[in-house]
Amino acid sequence: MYAGRDMTELSMMSITDWKDVELGYFHHALQQMMPYLNTEGQTIHREIMDEIQNRGGTKELQM
Template sequence: MYFGRDLEELSSIPIEDWEIDELSYHHYMFSQMSPLINEQGVSLHHQVIDEIMKRGNHQHP
């Protein structure tokens, strides 16, 4: 179970400062909700994916 910061809290923090477990969890959640999210959500999901790739963690949760 995830006990980290939620998206409301993370929205005020640059994505570069998110912990890898936060990126992984929110990537998983965006993936599960992809048919339901709007353009802003899709954009944030792409930013999360890009940050995971930038850090060299190419494994999906």
């Protein structure tokens, strides 16, 4: 179970400062809800995916 910072706290900081586990958790959560996300939610998910790729992809995340 995820026990890290919530999206409210994370949204007030740069995505480059998120921990790997936070990126992984919210990527998975938003991926599951993708059909229901509005434009803002889809943008946040895309930024998370971009940051994961910048860190070397999901296999490189330290979860």
